Amino acid sequence: MDIKNVPQDDSSTYAKNKKAIYAKDEDGSLKVIGSSGWNVEEEVTKQALDDLKQSAEDAYCKVKKGEKSTLYYYMFALRMDLQLLSEITGFFKWTIKRDFKPSIFEKISDKRLSVYAEAMGKENKDLKILQEINYECN
Amino acid sequence: MNVTKFEHSHFAHCESGVMSSLLRHYGVNLSEPMIFGLSSALTFAYLPFIKIGGMPLVAYRSLPKSIIKNIQKNLKIKMKLETFSNKEKGEQRLNQLLSEGKVVGAQTSVYWLPYFPPEMRFHFNAHNLVVYGREKETYFISDPVFENSVECDKESLLKARFAKGMMAPKGLLYYPVDIPKDIDIKSAIVKSITKTAKSMLKTPVPISGLKGIRFLAKSILKLEKKDKKYAKLFLGHIVRMQEEIGTGGAGFRYIYASYLQESSLLFDNDAILEESSNMMLEVGDKWREFALMIAKSIRSKKDIDFEAISNKLIFISTEEEKVYKKMLEFIGTK
Numbered sequence: 131m132d133i134k135n136v137p138q139d140d141s142s143t144y145a146k147n148k149k150a151i152y153a154k155d156e157d158g159s160l161k162v163i164g165s166s167g168w169n170v171e172e173e174v175t176k177q178a179l180d181d182l183k184q185s186a187e188d189a190y191c192k193v194k195k196g197e198k199s200t201l202y203y204y205m206f207a208l209r210m211d212l213q214l215l216s217e218i219t220g221f222f223k224w225t226i227k228r229d230f231k232p233s234i235f236e237k238i239s240d241k242r243l244s245v246y247a248e249a250m251g252k253e254n255k256d257l258k259i260l261q262e263i264n265y266e267c268n
Numbered sequence: 269m270n271v272t273k274f275e276h277s278h279f280a281h282c283e284s285g286v287m288s289s290l291l292r293h294y295g296v297n298l299s300e301p302m303i304f305g306l307s308s309a310l311t312f313a314y315l316p317f318i319k320i321g322g323m324p325l326v327a328y329r330s331l332p333k334s335i336i337k338n339i340q341k342n343l344k345i346k347m348k349l350e351t352f353s354n355k356e357k358g359e360q361r362l363n364q365l366l367s368e369g370k371v372v373g374a375q376t377s378v379y380w381l382p383y384f385p386p387e388m389r390f391h392f393n394a395h396n397l398v399v400y401g402r403e404k405e406t407y408f409i410s411d412p413v414f415e416n417s418v419e420c421d422k423e424s425l426l427k428a429r430f431a432k433g434m435m436a437p438k439g440l441l442y443y444p445v446d447i448p449k450d451i452d453i454k455s456a457i458v459k460s461i462t463k464t465a466k467s468m469l470k471t472p473v474p475i476s477g478l479k480g481i482r483f484l485a486k487s488i489l490k491l492e493k494k495d496k497k498y499a500k501l502f503l504g505h506i507v508r509m510q511e512e513i514g515t516g517g518a519g520f521r522y523i524y525a526s527y528l529q530e531s532s533l534l535f536d537n538d539a540i541l542e543e544s545s546n547m548m549l550e551v552g553d554k555w556r557e558f559a560l561m562i563a564k565s566i567r568s569k570k571d572i573d574f575e576a577i578s579n580k581l582i583f584i585s586t587e588e589e590k591v592y593k594k595m596l597e598f599i600g601t602k
Contacts, residue, residue, distance in 0.1 A: 131517065131553055145385030148415050149514065150280040152301070152522035154549065160301070160526035162516075164278065164415060170556075170563040171511045174504035177566060179387065181501060209379065211322060214391055217433035251380065251427060 141167025143175040191267035199235030218249040271401030276410040276417040280516030282396040285412025305527030307338035308463040313476040314484040323505040328519030332394035346446035351438040358439030375440035377431030383418040393435040465592040485581035518552035525549040540598040
């Protein structure tokens with residue numbers, strides 16, 4: 131790719147940052163040049179971000195309806211999934227799934243709760259309260 | 269206050285960028301493409317049985333830490349790599365090294381670094397950065413994928429260094445301890461080019477090298493029968509691994525083209541290497557076209573032409589094959 135063809139699309143996913151791309155200058159030598167974004171990349175990053183956001187919103191509504199515990203929401207809100215949460219906490223997936231039940235999570239031990247809190251960079255008490263977000267559940 | 273004078277540079281990729289600026293600080297001038305090429309970091313791997321964030325692993329470069337380790341091996345530079353059993357020890361050691369005036373590389377998670385904008389914060393544990401100073405609770409960081417140097421608070425840096433899960437950094441710190449006076453770059457180039465070309469052409473397992481690219485092409489055909497949303501996420505995921513994660517464009521193919529060009533200069537403008545570089549650059553352009561095809565199909569409401577996307581990938585693999593064969597031609601003259 132020639133330097134003049136390096137996209138400068140001001141992608142929202144770059145948040146005003148630039149990424150270094152290697153491209154050819156007029157003399158034919160390859161150099162680093164800052165790119166403010168590429169629409170193609172923005173498309174796929176947004177797709178991933180939207181998917182994460184949607185998972186968090188779905189989880190939020192399930193908690194609101196009393197179907198799931200707040201832990202379930204925070205997992206998605208922090209862009210995690212069951213596998214990752216299991217790897218971070220060292221808890222088996224099935225035991226985490228059990229903690230997604232509001233009745234079980236309500237009675238969780240402080241010790242177990244603090245492992246989740248540490249994994250999510252939160253305080254114990256915050257994990258038990260649903261943080262309101264600007265989203266209308268059906 | 270312990271802040272060593274350190275020159276920040278903006279690079280495409282974290283690990284090769286850190287190694288390039290660390291080594292420059294300690295007296296060895298090697299560009300990012302040289303570091304990347306000399307450590308034979310270019311590859312392709314598709315591991316459908318390893319899932320990250322629900323998506324199969326697609327990699328355009330070798331395993332994390334392999335650049336550090338291969339530079340150590342190929343250039344006989346002695347690196348010290350330290351990991352820690354707990355946060356306290358990890359923090360103390362970093363502070364100690366900084367107070368000795370050292371500048372150190374560190375492995376971290378991306379997610380917990382506050383200077384990353386939310387749009388870029390994903391759970392990826394194999395990020396690399398340079399720490400060059402501290403003042404009270406603030407660390408001074410040269411993160412190669414950012415244009416300027418940054419700062420990070422103590423708590424966040426600690427959390428990022430000790431993030432758990434796949435490829436957990438375990439507080440990894442690294443820095444050179446012994447650098448030989450005469451580094452034999454030319455023989456290291458010959459070795460690394462041989463290794464990269466051969467592993468791309470001849471890997472016996474179907475999941476990596478050119479076979480890996482063809483394997484992914486086949487898997488794309490199978491997406492036809494899968495849920496449409498999953499199919500689109502899968503395709504988007506491939507492009508993210510190729511472009512978003514800091515590859516210098518086209519899944520490191522452009523960086524590698526730059527390496528081949530620089531190597532050509534070191535071998536008195538070797539014509540075969542120069543040609544290999546041009547060929548790799550063109551292959552890079554094909555990868556970008558592949559990414560564009562995918563982005564268009566994600567955006568479109570129409571049915572996705574999986575066959576066209578898959579065929580493009582097969583075409584890329586045959587074009588890339590020619591580059592590795594050309595690189596081996598150069599080796600044949602040595």
